[in-house]
Amino acid sequence: MDDSAIERSEILLRLIEKAARFSTRFNVYPYSAAARIVDELYRLAENIPAVEDPSNKHEVIQAELKRRMASEATTLEHYILGRPYDFNTVMAVYGIAGGDVVGLRDWLDNNRAGALASIDRLFESADVESYELGLHLDIPQVRRQAEEFAAVQLQKYHAKLGRLTQGLSNVGEYLRDISAVPTTEGRSYFDPLTSTLAVSFPAFVYQTEDGSMHIRERELVRIYGHEGMGHGLNQVMTKASGLPYFLTKDSQITQATAESLAQFYQRRILEDLKNSPETQRALGINHDFEDIYRESLDVAIVEEYRLRTMQYGISLLADKSLGSPEDPAAIRRRIAILSEVAIDPAFPQSFIEGNRNNFDSRGNLHPYLVSELRYAAQPVQRALDAFAKNGIHYDPNGRNLIDQTMLTGFWTPIGFVQNAQVAAVEGLSLKA
Numbered sequence: 001m002d003d004s005a006i007e008r009s010e011i012l013l014r015l016i017e018k019a020a021r022f023s024t025r026f027n028v029y030p031y032s033a034a035a036r037i038v039d040e041l042y043r044l045a046e047n048i049p050a051v052e053d054p055s056n057k058h059e060v061i062q063a064e065l066k067r068r069m070a071s072e073a074t075t076l077e078h079y080i081l082g083r084p085y086d087f088n089t090v091m092a093v094y095g096i097a098g099g100d101v102v103g104l105r106d107w108l109d110n111n112r113a114g115a116l117a118s119i120d121r122l123f124e125s126a127d128v129e130s131y132e133l134g135l136h137l138d139i140p141q142v143r144r145q146a147e148e149f150a151a152v153q154l155q156k157y158h159a160k161l162g163r164l165t166q167g168l169s170n171v172g173e174y175l176r177d178i179s180a181v182p183t184t185e186g187r188s189y190f191d192p193l194t195s196t197l198a199v200s201f202p203a204f205v206y207q208t209e210d211g212s213m214h215i216r217e218r219e220l221v222r223i224y225g226h227e228g229m230g231h232g233l234n235q236v237m238t239k240a241s242g243l244p245y246f247l248t249k250d251s252q253i254t255q256a257t258a259e260s261l262a263q264f265y266q267r268r269i270l271e272d273l274k275n276s277p278e279t280q281r282a283l284g285i286n287h288d289f290e291d292i293y294r295e296s297l298d299v300a301i302v303e304e305y306r307l308r309t310m311q312y313g314i315s316l317l318a319d320k321s322l323g324s325p326e327d328p329a330a331i332r333r334r335i336a337i338l339s340e341v342a343i344d345p346a347f348p349q350s351f352i353e354g355n356r357n358n359f360d361s362r363g364n365l366h367p368y369l370v371s372e373l374r375y376a377a378q379p380v381q382r383a384l385d386a387f388a389k390n391g392i393h394y395d396p397n398g399r400n401l402i403d404q405t406m407l408t409g410f411w412t413p414i415g416f417v418q419n420a421q422v423a424a425v426e427g428l429s430l431k432a
C-alpha cells in the first residue's frame with residue numbers, strides 16, 4: 001500500500017463530514033453525492049491488499065484502513081439506501097467479535113449472585129441517600145451557588161487526580177491540556193474542539209435539608225475517569241499523535257473501542273485513588289474512602305449487569321434458531337431464557353414483547369437495536385491479554401506502554417487489538 005490510499009481516504013472522510021454539515025444546515029442529505037462517495041470507499045477498500053496477520057505498524061495501519069473504508073461504505077450505504085441488514089453484517093460493520101456476544105450468558109451466570117448482593121448492600125446504606133435532595137436549578141440563586149460550588153470542587157479534583165495520574169503514567173501529562181468546567185447539561189461530555197471536560201454538576205452536587213451543598217464523590221471520580229481520562233486523553237493524545245488522518249477521526253465504527261476505553265479508565269482511576277491515601281487526604285475524603293469505594297463498586301456492578309442483560313436480550317431477539325419473531329411460542333421461549341438471568345422480573349416480558357415489531361420481513365432484528373451490541377465488545381480486555389501474553393502487564397513497568405498504545409488513535413475493535421499485539425512485541429524487543 002502506498003501513501004496515495006491514505007491520502008484518498010482523507011479526501012473521502014472529509015467529504016462525509018461535509019455531507020453531515022450540509023445536512024444540518026439544509027435539513028436534507030446530499031444523496032447522489034453520498035452514493036458516489038460510497039462507490040469510491042468500496043473501490044478504495046478493494047484496492048488495498050489484505051493483511052491477515054499484521055506483524056508491524058505499517059501492516060496494522062494498512063489492514064485497519066481497508067477495514068475502516070469498507071465499514072464506512074456499508075454504514076453510509078445503509079443510511080442512503082435504507083437496505084436491509086442481517087445480524088452478521090451489523091456485527092461486521094462495528095467490528096464486534098462474536099465471542100463477546102456469545103460470552104454474555106456466561107458473564108451473567110457468573111455475576112448474578114454478586115449483583116444481587118450489591119443491591120442488598122446499597123439498600124442497607126440507602127437511608128443516608130434519602131436526605132440527598134436534588135437541586136432547584138430553576139431558582140437563579142440556587143443555580144449560581146451550586147455552579148460556583150461545583151466549579152471549585154471540580155478544579156480540586158482535576159488538580160489532585162491529574163497529579164496522581166502524572167505520577168503513575170506518562171500519559172498523565174496530557175491532562176494538563178484539558179480544562180474542566182461544570183455544565184448544567186444532564187450528561188457529561190468531552191468537547192474535542194476546545195479540549196474541555198464538561199461535567200454535569202446536577203449529577204454530582206446535591207443539597208441536604210439544612211440547605212448546605214455537598215458532592216457525590218464517587219460520581220465525580222467516575223465521570224472524571226470516563227470522560228476525562230478515557231475520552232479526553234484519547235482525543236488529546238490522538239490529536240498530537242501524527243497518525244494518518246483516518247485514525248484521528250472518530251466515527252460510529254470506532255465508538256465500541258472508545259467506550260471500552262472509557263469504561264476501563266473509570267474503573268482504573270478508582271483503583272489508583274484507592275492505592276493513594278495521599279490523594280485521598282488531599283481531596284479530604286480519606287475518612288470516608290472505604291465507603292465511597294465499596295459503593296462505587298456496587299453501583300458499577302449493578303449498572304453493568306443491567307446493561308449486559310439488555311445486550312443478552314438483543315442477542316436472543318436476533319437469534320433466528322429460537323424461532324420466528326411472530327410465533328407466540330418462540331416469543332415465550334425467549335422470555336423464559338432471558339428470565340433465567342434477569343434481576344428485574346418484569347424486564348424479559350417488557351423487552352421481548354416490546355420489540356416484537358422491530359423485525360423486517362426476513363426476520364432480521366432492526367440494525368439499530370443490533371448495533372447496541374457494540375457496547376458489549378471488549379477490545380480493551382483483548383488488548384490487555386495480548387500485552388500479557390508478551391509479558392507486559394498493567395503495572396509500574398508496563399503501564400506507560402499500555403496507556404500510550406491504547407489511548408492513541410481511533411480504532412475499530414479488531415484494529416485496536418492488532419495494534420496492541422504489534423506494540424507488545426515491539427515493546428518487548430525495545431526492552432531486550
Ligand SMILES: [Zn+2]
Pocket residue numbers: 226231258259262
Ligand atoms: Zn462514553
